[in-house]
Amino acid sequence: MEDKKPDNVVYTAEAGYNANILPYATGVGAPVIRVDDVVSWKSRGIDNVNKELGNKFNELKLQYQKLMEEYEWNELVYSAKFSFEPVIGEIYHLYRDAQGVHFLSLIGPNEWNKEHIGTFKLNSDKKWIYLNGNDSFFQS
Template sequence: MKSGTKLSMSVNWVTHLNEAFYSSYEFVPDGELHEFENKEVAHQLRCEISNSSTMMIEFLTYGQTKLKAVHEIMPNGYLKITQEGISPEGKRFRNIEIYHKQMSVLPYASSIGGVVIRPTKEDVIRHQALQAMEEQTDMQLDQIREQIELLARQAQEIVKRKEMSMMIYDAKLNFRPIIGHVYHLYQNKDDSYILSMVSPKEWGGNGPFKQFIASAKLLADHTWMEV
């Protein structure tokens, strides 16, 4: 950034009563005091960008700080604004606010002092439209996310059925399986597989086999589903 380069800040916000406000001003982020154009708000302004995620803006009148606001982008992407100053009643205050939405969509005021603050009907309409848009897109994204999760579960079930089917069709079959019936897969002592109509419960254990693998039902598409 070149020395003396001015930056501009514009803030739109809407209160819970749907009152819209707008604030904008220019400043030089060099850490030095500069005259402020609106003396009703402040006589001087000082701004400093200390690092890539932190900026400090200070408003002064007769050398006294009226408002100091530190804007910090947090590691999770949220915007943290810490404000310290003197209220119109002469009381000192300190506020910390965390913003996790676009600034133009915030449903509450940021309470930062600014220049030419006025309610506008257009901003109320814009806020309501943006809020409705955000709610609709979030709902649609949630629906898509649920569909993706469902498809992922279905894909996992298909993979499991395929793996089970490959094992069974590689096993020894001494009969013709019937669709809808449940059969039982065992591993022989020579590590080969065999499909049986007799369950481990009926055998009273693994029967003459090395171990019981799984019970599975033959489906209409000739895949096997573990049960």
């Protein structure tokens, strides 16, 4: 009978009085232990990460589309017919003749009646910069 301890006392023969090292409350006056709502925290985290990754993906997709458009314009201009060496910084105009052949010219679209494809400027990297013209040329 002497060995019997009250119910609210934490005692074992092996560990003794060990209430201070237990991971749970052992007395009436101990603070309430609440389990954190980790599921909603994870859900919010996943939503935030998915939004961020989705935005990054859309940004990369737009950059890729712009890069492909630049590539297509440069491919078109470099494959066009011209018999002069283009000067860096000058503005040139791309046309299509009656046979469907593309050619590059210094003559502006207002100065003659040819099918104007686009206006370009050659930069120092030898890349043709599209300035204006038929924006829907590659969509068709």
